[in-house]
Structures are given as C-alpha cells and as structure tokens.
Amino acid sequence: MNSPSPKKVALVTGASSGIGAVYADRLAARGYDLILVARRADRLEALCAQVSKTHRVKAEPIMADLTQDQDLARIETILSTNGDVRVLVNNAGLARLAPAAQMPANDVASQIALNITALTRLTQAVVPAFVARNQGLIINISSALAIQSLPISATYSGTKAFVLQYTTGLQQELAETGVKVQLVLPASTATEIWDLSGVPLAALNKESLMTTENMVDAALAGFDQGETITWPSVADASLWEKYEVARANLFANTQAGKPAPRYAIA
Numbered sequence: 001m002n003s004p005s006p007k008k009v010a011l012v013t014g015a016s017s018g019i020g021a022v023y024a025d026r027l028a029a030r031g032y033d034l035i036l037v038a039r040r041a042d043r044l045e046a047l048c049a050q051v052s053k054t055h056r057v058k059a060e061p062i063m064a065d066l067t068q069d070q071d072l073a074r075i076e077t078i079l080s081t082n083g084d085v086r087v088l089v090n091n092a093g094l095a096r097l098a099p100a101a102q103m104p105a106n107d108v109a110s111q112i113a114l115n116i117t118a119l120t121r122l123t124q125a126v127v128p129a130f131v132a133r134n135q136g137l138i139i140n141i142s143s144a145l146a147i148q149s150l151p152i153s154a155t156y157s158g159t160k161a162f163v164l165q166y167t168t169g170l171q172q173e174l175a176e177t178g179v180k181v182q183l184v185l186p187a188s189t190a191t192e193i194w195d196l197s198g199v200p201l202a203a204l205n206k207e208s209l210m211t212t213e214n215m216v217d218a219a220l221a222g223f224d225q226g227e228t229i230t231w232p233s234v235a236d237a238s239l240w241e242k243y244e245v246a247r248a249n250l251f252a253n254t255q256a257g258k259p260a261p262r263y264a265i266a
Ligand SMILES: NC(=O)c1ccc[n+]([C@@H]2O[C@H](COP(=O)([O-])OP(=O)(O)OC[C@H]3O[C@@H](n4cnc5c(N)ncnc54)[C@H](OP(=O)(O)O)[C@@H]3O)[C@@H](O)[C@H]2O)c1
Pocket: 013, 014, 015, 016, 017, 018, 019, 020, 037, 038, 039, 040, 041, 043, 064, 065, 066, 067, 091, 092, 093, 094, 095, 114, 141, 142, 143, 144, 185, 186, 187, 188, 189, 190, 191, 192, 193, 194
C-alpha cells in the first residue's frame, strides 16, 4: 500500500516580489518546500537560493507568464499531478489604475487574464487533487478594493470582487471536505504594484500603508486562528460580520418575485 508522502510543497504565484516573496519565506519557515512562479527568473532564483539556505527547504523557480495559455497549462499540470502540493497561494496580480474608458485594451485584458483567469484555472486544477486527498489549502489574494470602486479602479476592483465572490462560493462547495480556502483582502501594502499601476507608492498616505511582512504575518495569523476570510488591516472584525448580514438581507429581499411597490405603474 502506498503511504502518503511526508513531503509538503507550497506553490506560490507572483513570488518574485512583494507579498508573494514574503509568503514564500513564511511558508518555508513552516517547513514547506516551495515551487515559486513568476516571470522574472533572476528574482525567483535569488529568492529560492535565499529561502533554501535560511530554512533548509527545497525551492524550485518556475518562470511562467500566467496570462499566457501555455504557461498557465504547465502550472495547472503541476497542481493536478504533483501529489506533494499541499498549499496553493494565488497571489500573482497586477493593477492598472486609470479611468476605465481611457485604459488601453491590453491593460484591461491583462488584469482580467492574471487576476481572474489565472487564479480560477489554477484553483480548478488543484481542487480535484486536494479533494481526492481530503487535504490542502488554497489562499486567494483579493483586495480591499473588492468592496470599493474608485474612478480609476473599475477594472481592478472588478477583478478583485470576482476573487471575493469566487472564493466565498468555493468555500461553501468545499465546506464538508478537509480542503481549506482562505480569502485575504489586503489594503494598501508597500510593493512594486503601485509604481507599475500608474499611482506611485510615494503618492500614498504613509499612514495607510502596511509592510508586506506585516500583511502576510497577519494573514497567516488569521488562518492559524481558523479564519476563512481575513482583513489584515481591519481592527474591528465585527464590521465584516455586519457587512455580511446586510448583504444577505439585501439578497433575501431580491427574492420577492414581484416589482417593488415604488415601481408600481400608477
Ligand atoms: N500592494 C497592495 O497594496 C495590494 C493590496 C491589495 C491586494 N494586493 C494583491 O496582492 C497580490 C500581490 O501583489 P503585490 O502587491 O505583492 O505586487 P508585486 O510586488 O507587483 O507582485 C506581483 C507579483 O505578480 C507577478 N506577476 C505579474 N504579472 C505576472 C504574470 N503575467 N505572470 C506571472 N506572474 C506575474 C510578479 O512577478 P513578475 O513580474 O516577475 O512576473 C510579482 O511577483 C496581487 O494579487 C495584488 O492585487 C496588493
């Protein structure tokens, strides 16, 4: 009889910088071997060398552009066939912040491809394997902008709202299994994403910026405490509970089956 492999591997997308690089370090510290995915080979290789030296784990860099079908398919294959994968961190993401109608079509398409399509495909690749083993953890990185659209964030907020809805649906589907799914909604975090987005990091209010280390450590603390939805910067956890109650109440009220009285034709 095959006994389960003692090896445990975490695959982190977007590990070449920012939040993903800190997840890589923290998961290595928890004893996970790593598969680190992004486009920049030099960054990934340097991080792999550093974490394997510091934490004595194996770390493999895989260069992939997750907006490209063939690259995405390579990572899907790893997730569906490598029985040692225990954790998937869907972290790779990009933001382009500009008024919707002025945004070049390829900036719209790349945000949707990376933030939505890649996250969805990688999740769908790993879920059957995790369910078959009745074990596994998916961490999906959304954003506080999932619940807030700004005049320059229609597309980005839309992609992150997708991550919120997709993940909460998935959590319900997997509730009776041993597979865990955590949704993380960071607010402004000091990473390269800002300078690339069109809104320089230097333009942000420093008081509202979190470090990547604080963000990831808070999110992992939330997971350790059994949270399925983690708002790393929100001090009053009851705010999300109240939001959920209001949302559920609004949804229940959509089920009336007839126009609301204020729309009655006189
Ligand atoms: N920073 C914030 O304020 C903030 C707030 C809320 C949510 N988030 C979310 O946190 C996640 C991580 O972002 P970050 O802030 O850490 O930004 P970041 O430092 O720019 O990291 C983004 C990562 O995604 C990778 N990536 C970008 N395009 C890719 C592609 N086509 N294929 C594969 N990998 C790609 C980048 O690597 P390569 O360039 O090497 O490919 C990089 O490793 C994102 O999902 C972001 O939306 C960030």
